[in-house]
Amino acid sequence: MKIRNIFITCIWLAIASADTLQNSDFELPPTDWNETSPAFFPLNGSSIPGWTYDGAVQYVTAGGELSLPRNGHAVLLQEDGKINQTFVANGEEMQYLLTFTLGRRRARNCTANASLVVSAPDSSAQFSLTLKYGKESWEVYGHHLGSWGGGESVNLVIESQDIDAEPESTCWPVVDDVMLSTVGSLKQGDDNLLPNGGFELGPAFPDFPNDGVLLDSEPSLVESALQQWTVTGTVKYIDAKNFFVPEGKAAVEIVSGVSAGVQTAKQLDQGSDYNLEFMLGDANDSCSGVLVVGVAAGSSAQNFTIQSNGTGSAKKYAMTFKGAGPSPTSISFQSYTTTQRDDGVFCGPVIDGVVLKASSGHKSYMQFSFLMTVLLATVLKLGNLM
Incomplete structure (x- = not known):
């Protein structure tokens, strides 16, 4: 356990915080703003340090009609409202992950939520x-923004998405605390065949108390904010500061109900035996009840039932399966229940500590094969010398 904790710590040290965005929390005000300006301040020709904009954009102050994580400032993107900033991806190629806060103005005539579109070169997603x-x-x-390096210039664009509603009745999006983090190449550990089995590599967590980082559906292992895992439905990326996390500093809570979950794939030897270990539990967020998780690995599948009291607990489980081959073997965790807290908030089971290992028999075979290969090479070398 001590070795694993050291390994997890090393992973976190390897995640380089890339706060390359200027004025990412919008606390540096527009050039013509002052303390007496209205709480919703239209940008009519003025500029926000670090950002450019188009369309109807307002610089907003928390309080009253606007609730934000902290008593600061943000931007409101109204009809055709857009902000953008260009940053430079220095050094070697890295995966760039984005974290941002999304809110809206509370108003009596606000009935329909507008969407937010985040885009970068060869990347676009709607929230x-x-x-x-x-x-x-x-x-x-x-959100997984993209992969860049070598001094490339990357233009990040955040804009409101029109909906079929009158502008006066539209709840336009409010954006705050836009953060970038980077992740380098993932390497397989000696004690786990899955590079990110502990879910330690993902988007940055905000430094304020929060309800977790939501990750929407993403079918690509490469383009997922949860590195090396695809997402079905919506899952919540949770940290140990705000939730109960079974192991390490991060875990995944499946929150959007039946058929939601996470999945990965690994190239394994066809027909060989493997052991899959994992932890299931609850996040200490008052999510109580019976939680059912379906786990599938290769052609094997099994359901696991958790009786949760919502106060933070976890249990280790295991199952064995055979490698599929020749294609990568799929490993998935899927919720079979939809659960809500007493206050109506959707919640679900927590997944963490996924460890994939070859069975002891397969390990012995691989070690024997390796030794025989070395022995054969030695004999051939000695034969050539003679």
């Missing part, structure tokens, strides 16, 4: 405020 997965009036989202 909508749901307010189903936490107690706050804002949500934090994570």
Whole structure:
């Protein structure tokens, strides 16, 4: 256990915080703003340090009609509202992960939520405020922005998405705390065939109390904010500061109900035996009840039932299966229940500590094969010398 904890710590040290965005929390105000300016300040020709904009954009102050994680400032993107910033991806090629806070203005005539579109070169994703997965009036989202390096210039664009509603009745999106983090190449550990089995590599967590970072559906292992895992439905990326995490500093809570979950794939030897270990539990977020998780690995599948009291607990489970081959073997965790807390917030089972190992018999065979290969090479070398 001590060795594993050291390994997890090393992983976190390897995640380089890339706060390359200027004025990422919008606390540096527009050039013509002052303390007496209105709480919703239209940008009419003025500029926000670090950002450019188009369309109807307002610089907003928390309080009153606007609830934000902290009593600061943000931007409101109204009809055709857009902000953008260009940053330079220095050094070797890295995966760039984005975290941002999404909220809206509270108004009596606001009935329909506008969406938010985040884009970068060869990348685009749409986000909508749901307010189903936490107690706050804002949500934090994570997103895989792209992969760059070598001094490339990357233009990040955040804009409102028009909906079929009158502008006066539209809940336009509010954006705050836009953060970048980077992740380098993932390497397989000696004690786990899955590079990110502990879910330690993902988008950055905000430094304020939060309801977790929401990750929407992403079918690609490479383009996922949860590195090396695809996402079905919506899952919540949770940290040990705000939730119960079974192991390490991060885990995944499946929050959007039946058929939601995470999946990965690994090239394994066809027909060989493997052991899959994992931890299931709850996040200490009052998510109580019977939670059912379906685990599938190769052609093997099994359901696991957790009786949760919502106060933070976890248990280790295991199953054996055979490598599929010649294609990569799929490993998935899927929720079979939809669960809500007493306050109506959707919640679900926590997944963590996924460890994949070859069975002891297969290990012995691989070690024997390796030794025989070395022995044969030695004999051939000695024969050539003679």
